[in-house]
Amino acid sequence: xxxxxxxxxxxxxxxxxxxxxxxxxxxxxxxxxxxxxxxxxxxxxxxxxxxxxxxxxxxxxxxxxxxxxxxxxxxxxxxxxxxxxxxxxxxxxxxxxxxxxxxxxxxxxxxxxxxxxxxxxxxxxxxxxxxxxxxxxxxxxxxxxxxxxxxxxxxxxxxxxxxxxxxxxxxxxxxxxxxxxxxxxxxxxxxxxxxxxxxxxxxxxxxxxxxxxxxxxxxxxxxxxxxxxxxxxxxxxxxxxxxxxxxxxxxxxxxxxxxxxxxxxxxxxxxxxxxxxxxxxxxxxxxxxxxxxxxxxxxxxxxxxxxxxxxxxxxxxxxxxxxxxxxxxxxxxxxxxxxxxxxxxxxxxxxxxxxxxxxxxxxxxxxxxxxxxxxxxxxxxxxxxxxxxxxxxxxxxxxxxxxxxxxxxxxxxxxxxxxxxxxxxxxxx
Numbered sequence: 001x002x003x004x005x006x007x008x009x010x011x012x013x014x015x016x017x018x019x020x021x022x023x024x025x026x027x028x029x030x031x032x033x034x035x036x037x038x039x040x041x042x043x044x045x046x047x048x049x050x051x052x053x054x055x056x057x058x059x060x061x062x063x064x065x066x067x068x069x070x071x072x073x074x075x076x077x078x079x080x081x082x083x084x085x086x087x088x089x090x091x092x093x094x095x096x097x098x099x100x101x102x103x104x105x106x107x108x109x110x111x112x113x114x115x116x117x118x119x120x121x122x123x124x125x126x127x128x129x130x131x132x133x134x135x136x137x138x139x140x141x142x143x144x145x146x147x148x149x150x151x152x153x154x155x156x157x158x159x160x161x162x163x164x165x166x167x168x169x170x171x172x173x174x175x176x177x178x179x180x181x182x183x184x185x186x187x188x189x190x191x192x193x194x195x196x197x198x199x200x201x202x203x204x205x206x207x208x209x210x211x212x213x214x215x216x217x218x219x220x221x222x223x224x225x226x227x228x229x230x231x232x233x234x235x236x237x238x239x240x241x242x243x244x245x246x247x248x249x250x251x252x253x254x255x256x257x258x259x260x261x262x263x264x265x266x267x268x269x270x271x272x273x274x275x276x277x278x279x280x281x282x283x284x285x286x287x288x289x290x291x292x293x294x295x296x297x298x299x300x301x302x303x304x305x306x307x308x309x310x311x312x313x314x315x316x317x318x319x320x321x322x323x324x325x326x327x328x329x330x331x332x333x334x335x336x337x338x339x340x341x342x343x344x345x346x347x348x349x350x351x352x353x354x355x356x357x358x359x360x361x362x363x364x365x366x367x368x369x370x371x372x373x374x375x376x377x378x379x380x381x382x383x384x385x386x387x388x389x390x391x392x393x394x395x396x397x398x399x400x401x402x403x404x405x406x407x408x409x410x411x412x413x414x415x416x417x418x419x420x421x422x423x424x425x426x427x428x429x
Contacts, residue, residue: 007071014040014070015287028389029282030154030290031382037294038378040070072295076288083289084150084350085238085256086281091153092175092260093267094274095168102407103169106331110169111176113323114345119145119184121319122312130308135189136369139359142184143373144316144380147177148349149257151381154286155344155389157278160396165403166333170341175257181351182254185358191249199248203241203255207262210237214266218273230273231280234263251354293349293381296374305372312376317384320346332405336392343388352377 018036022029123141126132132140152174156162162171214230221229237259242252267274302309324345328338356373359365365373 004073004075007073007076010070011076011288011291014291018287018291026389028151028155028158028385030151030286031385033287033290034294034378034382037070037291038297038299039294040291041295041297042299070291070295072292076292079285079288080292081242081252081289083281083285083287085242085253086277086285087150087153087289088253088350089234089238089256089260090274090278090281091149091171092257093264093277094153094162095171095261095264096268097265102410103165103172103403105410106327106406107169107172108176110324110327110331110341110345111173112180113327114147114173114320115145115177115180115184117323118316118319119180122315125311125315132369135364136359138184138188139355139365140312140369140373142181142188143352143355143359143377144312144348145177145184146181146348146351146355146377147174147345148347148352148381149174149178150286150289150350151347151385152344154282155385157282159389159393161399164396164399165406166337166341166394166399169403170344173345175261177345178257178351179254181355182251185355186250189358189362189364193248195244195248196250199241199244199250202244203258206237206241206255207258210259210262211266214263218266218270228276231277234259234277251351253350253354293353293378296353297378298371298375301368301371302375305368305375308372309375309379312372313379313383316348316376316380317346332409333402337394337398337402340388340392340394343384343392346380346384348377348380352380 014036015033018033019029021027021036022032025032119141121141122144123137126140127134127137149171152171153162156167156171161167214233217230217233238252238256241255241259245252245255321342324342325338328341329335333341353374356365356370356377359373360367360370
C-alpha cells in the first residue's frame with residue numbers, strides 16, 4: 001500500500017484503539033500503544049484465490065502472498081522521533097527548578113547507581129557468560145542500563161503525578177541515568193570531530209539564553225495568539241539542535257531534555273503553554289513513537305531467543321533493584337513507594353533502542369544481537385511499568401507528603417551538623 005492517507009489512517013486508527021483500550025483497562029496508553037505496535041507489526045495479511053490469508057510476519061508463511069499490516073515510512077519514522085523529542089522536552093519542562101534543587105541529592109544518587117550497576121553487571125554477563133566480544137558487551141550494558149524518560153513521563157501525566165515532589169524527583173533521576181548512558185556511549189564509541197565541538201558550543205549558548213528568549217516572546221507577542229509564536233519558537237529550537245546533534249553523531253533527544261529543563265521556570269508561570277504542547281504531543285506525535293517501538297519486536301525472534309532475552313530482562317530488573325531500592329528507602333520512602341520508584345527506574349525505551357541501533361549501524365553487533373537487545377528493552381518498558389501501575393502506585397497525597405518529609409529530614413540533618421560545628425568550635429575556644 002503506497003497511499004499515504006491510508007497509511008496515516010491505519011496508524012491513527014491503531015492509536016485510537018490504544019486509547020480506548022487504555023481507558024477501558026486503566027493501563028497507561030503508552031504501554032497499550034507499544035503492545036498494539038507489537039501485534040500489528042507481527043501480523044501479515046493477503047488474498048490468495050479470493051480467500052483472506054492471515055499469518056505471522058516472518059513466520060512460515062508464503063511472504064510473497066502476505067503483506068505487513070503496519071508499514072513504517074520515512075515520515076512515520078520522523079513523527080516517531082519527534083514524539084520522543086517532544087516527550088523528553090516536556091519531561092524536563094515540567095520539573096520545578098525549586099523542587100529539583102530541594103531533591104537534588106536523591107535524584108543524583110538514584111540516577112547514578114541506576115545507570116552504573118546495570119551497565120557494569122550486564123557488560124560482564126554479556127562478555128563472560130554469553131560470549132559476546134568486548135564492544136558488543138559494552139553496547140549491551142549501555143542499552144540495558146537506561147531508564148525511559150518518555151514512558152515515565154507519560155505514566156506520571158496520566159496519573160496526575162508529575163506535579164508531586166516524588167514525581168519530579170523520579171523524572172530528574174531518569175535524566176541522570178540517561179545522561180550516564182549518553183556519556184558512556186559517547187566516551188566509548190563517539191567520533192570526536194569539529195561537528196561535535198560545534199554542537200556542544202551552540203547547545204551551551206542556546207541553553208544560556210533560552211529562558212530569556214522564551215519569556216520575551218511570551219511577554220511581547222502574547223501567549224494567547226492563534227498563531228502560537230512561542231510554540232513555533234520552541235519547535236524551531238528543538239529541530240535546530242536535533243539537526244546539529246545528529247550531524248555530530250549524537251542524539252536529538254538529549255538537547256530536548258536540556259532545553260526543557262532550562263525553560264521549566266517559564267513553563268511553571270505559564271501552565272497554558274504546557275497544556276497546549278502536551279495536547280499536541282499526546283494526540284499526534286507520541287502514538288507514532290510508542291507504536292513504532294512495538295514494531296521492533298519480532299515474535300518469531302522473541303520465541304527463538306527467549307532464554308537470553310529473559311536472562312537479560314532479569315539482570316536488568318535485579319540490578320536496578322540493587323541500585324535504586326536501598327537508596328529510595330534511605331531517602332525516607334516507604335516500601336511501597338520505594339518499589340514503585342524502582343520499577344519505574346527499571347523501564348527502558350528511547351536510549352535503549354538508540355544504543356542498540358547505534359551498535360547495529362556501526363557493525364558492532366549483528367542483527368540477532370540487535371533483536372535480542374531491542375526485545376529486552378521493549379519488554380522492560382512494558383513489564384515493570386505495568387506491575388508498578390497495577391500493584392504499587394502510590395496516591396497523589398502520598399507523593400506530595402514524601403516531599404515534605406524529605407525536606408524536613410534534610411533540614412533537621414543540616415541543623416544537627418551546624419549544632420555539632422558550634423559545639424566543636426566552643427571546645428576549641
